[in-house]
Amino acid sequence: MSTTKLTRREQREHAQRFIDTLAGTAFPNSRRIYVHGSQADIRVPMREIQLSPTLVGGDKDNPRYETNEPIRCMTPPGRMATRILALMSARGWQAAPAVDRRA
Template identity: 80%
Template sequence: MSTTKLTRREQREHAQRFIDTLAGTAFPNSRRIYVHGSQADIRVPMREIQLSPTLVGGDKDKPRYETNEPIPVYDTSGPYGDPDISIDVRQGWQSCASRGSTRVTTARRSANAARPIPKRGWPTTVSMSCASAAC
């Protein structure tokens, strides 16, 4: 079996076609939903997984099934899991700062800065003589 090696130009064309056709896809038997937080502009992506019916009785000829509610799970796929988002890897993702999430981070930092750190009884400095394993 002989395989022809692609030239650099052909490899680049193949890679370019792959990048141009990237699209968000969903997992089978699931759909993306969003849970809204305390602020209107924050949406947490979740994946709602549809479950198969459960056999609860009956016989071989007439089985009885019970439907199961879909299970929501946190969706870690980012924008690639959203079929409504146009993906262009050359443009990159929208930065967090442009979405306005920096004010939440800043508010958390300033709230934490106001609290003193309790002392735990551990030394705050390490003597250079104890830096070796022989100490």
């Protein structure tokens, strides 16, 4: 293991290389869905994200949780989506295998 400290420029270059090599993948606990609008032939791509239950009371031995409904987020199409997913993954989101549902 090297004890040489990287310069800020080298750190930025390493970070940029990491971001550039990320692949666009789905987020954990989410799936791609298509929402139908007022016209039957138009479907809007969205990501449905499952939320963890919220602790609302109880005690250490018998906690009470409240179920949270999934939330839906717009999914940008094309190359921009891949770039956004890569940047978000680099900032802390963990990538998971894509779960794709097509209507």
